[in-house]
Amino acid sequence: MSTNPPSSFSCDAGSLKELLGNTSLTCPCCNGALTADKLARLLDDVQRLAQAKAQNGANGAARRDGAAGIIIDPHAHMISRTTDDYEAMAKAGIVAVIEPAFWLGQPRTNIGSFVDYFSHISGFERFRAGQFGIRHYCCIALNPKEANDEALAEAVLDMLPHFAVKEGVVAIGELGYDEQTPQEDKCLRLQIELAKDVELPIMIHTPHRDKHRGTLRTMDVLAEHGFDPARCVIDHNTEETVREVLDRGYFAGFSIYPQTKMGNERLTEIVRQYGPERIITDSACDWGVSDPLAVPKTAALMAERGIAAEAIRQVTYDNALAVYGLSGSMKEADWLDPAPIDQRTLFQGNSVLRGGQAPRIEAPRRSMGDLRIS
Numbered sequence: 001m002s003t004n005p006p007s008s009f010s011c012d013a014g015s016l017k018e019l020l021g022n023t024s025l026t027c028p029c030c031n032g033a034l035t036a037d038k039l040a041r042l043l044d045d046v047q048r049l050a051q052a053k054a055q056n057g058a059n060g061a062a063r064r065d066g067a068a069g070i071i072i073d074p075h076a077h078m079i080s081r082t083t084d085d086y087e088a089m090a091k092a093g094i095v096a097v098i099e100p101a102f103w104l105g106q107p108r109t110n111i112g113s114f115v116d117y118f119s120h121i122s123g124f125e126r127f128r129a130g131q132f133g134i135r136h137y138c139c140i141a142l143n144p145k146e147a148n149d150e151a152l153a154e155a156v157l158d159m160l161p162h163f164a165v166k167e168g169v170v171a172i173g174e175l176g177y178d179e180q181t182p183q184e185d186k187c188l189r190l191q192i193e194l195a196k197d198v199e200l201p202i203m204i205h206t207p208h209r210d211k212h213r214g215t216l217r218t219m220d221v222l223a224e225h226g227f228d229p230a231r232c233v234i235d236h237n238t239e240e241t242v243r244e245v246l247d248r249g250y251f252a253g254f255s256i257y258p259q260t261k262m263g264n265e266r267l268t269e270i271v272r273q274y275g276p277e278r279i280i281t282d283s284a285c286d287w288g289v290s291d292p293l294a295v296p297k298t299a300a301l302m303a304e305r306g307i308a309a310e311a312i313r314q315v316t317y318d319n320a321l322a323v324y325g326l327s328g329s330m331k332e333a334d335w336l337d338p339a340p341i342d343q344r345t346l347f348q349g350n351s352v353l354r355g356g357q358a359p360r361i362e363a364p365r366r367s368m369g370d371l372r373i374s
Helices: 013-020 036-064 083-091 111-122 124-130 150-164 182-198 211-224 242-247 264-274 294-304 309-327
Strands: 071-073 094-100 135-140 169-176 202-205 232-235 251-255 279-282
Touching: 071 294, 071 309, 083 094, 083 124, 094 169, 111 124, 111 135, 111 150, 124 135, 135 150, 150 169, 150 182, 169 182, 169 232, 169 309, 182 202, 182 211, 202 211, 211 232, 211 242, 232 279, 232 309, 242 251, 242 264, 264 279, 264 294, 279 294, 279 309, 294 309
Parallel strands: 071 094, 094 135, 135 169, 169 202, 202 232, 232 251, 251 279
Antiparallel strands: none
16 A cells, blocks of 8 residues: 555545544534534645645745746835735735835925825835735835925934834835935935944935936945945946946846836846846836836846846845845745735724725635644
């Protein structure tokens, strides 16, 4: 007789009654009698769990082999996106997103608006993403575009340490320059010191105008403050900045916007030229014309253009995890072994569902060891 365990099993209530005979089983949930019908349902849950675990293992093996299918988008302003975006991102293989603090499109006029914004991206948005199977993290900072309101900037800087230590905060960012004013420089330097104090990585926003000079100036300031380049992402790079960013030891982020900044074809050639080490791909999707699926689309194009699977994995997953994982708040187990989704869950009384929609409910994890036979 074979001693190999079966790979799967099926059983109906009638067969179970014959198998049980006079044996008494105790329900692991309520300690009551476990009937054949109840046991059939329990065994069905266990089988679904085994299948899900096997699929997770296959996904992990595929990732280790460099295959596409598990992706981090490390720069996504999800407060601006819809639930449809979360669903599409999850289907495309995105397992985690990082939401850096940024400008909302018009200036905030009081400290309360910053408090509410930071509370949202570190609270409700984290919950909302989880309802669709995506782990959400954030970065906290006063962005350079709003640093020039001196009185308001001072109030925000005083408040930042409170949010910098919250669960799920993986970096101080976006920091950097916009118009490269003295006030922006002051705020940049103070926040670099905050990152050192709270032992978090830094995400840098390079300016849209005069990008090359602004990028070099930012790296010079980081060096003046003794900040370790291996703990810092310089984002929004282009061909004119990538060489110097990599040569100085920083992670080089590339935001894939439609028809601007950096396209996926251009990034494919950059990876071909420079290799995948310390290069990070993100969408920077926000309230403007942008694409929350930019990272998986770029991964697909790279594969099509002959970039090695291992290199694709590095620029769409490994490198982001390596630097933001230094925070201690972002770990692979967060998405490889997540809590089951239950859309009945509320956040301060709020649900992602509307109008009697059926919630998505995943079976809780159970093992055969939970069964007690007496």
